[in-house]
Amino acid sequence: MSKTQFTISVFTEDQIGLLNRVSIIFTRRHINIESIAASESEIKGIHRYTIVITEEEELVIKVVKQLDKQVDVVRAFYHTNEEVVFQEIALYKVATNVLAAGGNAEKIVRKHNARFLTVEPAFTIIEKTGHKEETQLLFDELAPYGILEFVRSGRVAITKPMKELREYLNELEIASANK
Known part of the structure; x- marks a missing residue:
């Protein structure tokens, strides 16, 4: 497989030390972070990390799944350069x-x-x-x-085709209510 540039968006709660935990996931897999930007998102209390890496898609999928498992991570996504405006x-x-x-x-x-x-x-x-x-x-x-x-600065990016973060949050609330 060939390496491609990907933009990873990680939506998190605003917690001290979370950026360190996120970056360790990349370090352990020997993935170089080319660019990282952190900011508030459109939802109060939710922050967004925009991370740029060049890697094989198979490994990117694994990293995003591992990010999703972190306690204070609301949701993580990855996109190719064609799927984002940056x-x-x-x-x-x-x-x-x-x-x-x-x-x-x-x-x-x-x-x-x-x-x-x-x-x-x-x-x-x-x-x-x-x-x-x-x-x-x-x-x-x-x-x-x-x-x-x-x-x-690091890259700031907005995805072209994507549900709004609010939709994912609503789905998570419904799923946890049904448990």
Whole structure:
């Protein structure tokens, strides 16, 4: 089997130490996490981890099943890149004088549809959202002008075809009520 990139969404209760327990599941199976983002979900008290890995689907299925068995995990899903809409955000800090000179650096930023977030006397912070390849391309083109600092978020993703999380929660409530 060949390895494919997958986005795993893990919906959890808001518990201390849960991220560590989730990451250990990947570590024990020697799976490299390429990207991870954690945030609140659309339901109060439920958090979402968005994890990107490149692995064989058979192993991804096993990992998702193991995640589902965790006490504070509400539900875990996996999706291919074609089944999700995803973005990342990158911030670049460059010297303001490089941009103020009116040369190519400013043209590069505008060509990539990036935003100027703040302009200080010593530095300017630029924001670019897009896929990792897009944010990396802007980095590569700005690098000759000097990047003082750079950070890129993990992937945030929303699935295209999926029941709402509320539907799964309702199913879980019905199933536990019938026990």
